[in-house]
Amino acid sequence: MSHLEAEYRDFRTSVRRFANDELAPRAAMLDREQMPPVESFAASLSLGLPSLPYPQHLGGGEGDIYAQCVAMEELSRVCASTALAISSSWILMAVVAFGTEAQQNEVIPQITSGKARCAWGLTEPKGGSDLMAASTKAVQSGDGWVLNGTKRFITNGGWADWYLVFARTTEKRFGLFLVNKADPGVSFGAPERKMGMRGSPTSDVIMDNVALPESRLLGDPEQGARYITEALLKSRLQMSAHALGIAAGALDAALRYTTEREQFGQSISKFQMIRAMAAEMAIKVESSRSVLRHACELFIAGDPEVKLHASIAKVLCSDTAMAVTTDAVQLHGGYGYLEDYAVERMMRDAKVTQIWEGTNQIQRMMIAKEIYEAV
Known part of the structure; x- marks a missing residue:
């Protein structure tokens, strides 16, 4: 047994027990009814799974990448959709890495407490694997930015509250922006009907003249x-x-x-x-x-x-x-x-x-x- 596996053996056991007790009984129903794992996600808060990688002072567990992978593996053994929903809460670690202290204090406690969920805003209808072909634009306006574009195949689309959106800020540069589902101009496409991962909601995220304050920009607008x-x-x-x-x-x-x-x-x-x-x-x-x-x-x-x-x-x-x-x-x-x-x-x-x-x-x-x- 590797030192990493030995270090996280008890954690693996606890996550496996949780998955068998809480996720497995709901897995077939979530797939059949194509609904988000609301109850399972709520139950995962007791084990601190949505907050796993975040700093303690923001309500997190400071679990390293191996802890995250152990959790993902054990959850996915019984319900891959719920595992995806829970791990999507880890996306805003980018705010910890590149955001200001004010941004972290505003957004991260919402995620670690389970009061809000989050999602990537990367893939586009014509982008696919070519992320750098993204056409969503962010244009400076007054003291903030205005975003226009559509993101496709977004995991937690419509279910998440915060979206980390990748947008073009100059001809060849990009920025990352924090977009909230309640922001005027944000809407969502119809839920996608998928082959698998049916318990994980997927939809377009559409931004039509979404005005954001400067505080929603993550770091440098050209380093996205x-x-x-x-x-x-x-x-x-x-x-x-x-x-x-x-x-x-x-x-x-x-x-x-x-x-x-x-x-x-x-x-x-x-x-x-x-x-x-x-x-x-x-x-x-x-x-x-x-x-x-x-x-x-x-x-x-x-x-x-x-x-x-x-x-x-x-x-x-x-x-x-x-x-x-x-x-x-x-x-x-x-x-x-x-x-x-x-x-x-x-x-x-x-x-x-x-x-x-x-x-x-x-x-x-x-x-x-x-x-x-x-x-």
């Missing part, structure tokens, strides 16, 4: 690209853990099912082909966990190589999620194709992990760039 790149590095590790948790949950479910299911007078877990598939699934999960742990260690140490290893972790964990959930459905046979069994939901949830946080194709390009530059 640098800020968001740093924030997304941490997010990439968190979302790797999210994918890993889905895979681990599917493996758990497959092992339980194949142990209990009998054919030809014995448990199907005794069959050689079944055991070989289970072994391959375990190899994928454990190797992904090791790669993610190493990336977290590099992040904690401030090692610049974390950029490469975060991308490797994202690709490996999300590809593992898709492969393991697919095999878990196969091991359930016909039952795996039914909504009655969690692996059906897990397989649908897994797919998006290969797409968001930079598609795996984009990540592979980034990995290649890093390794060739090192030659």
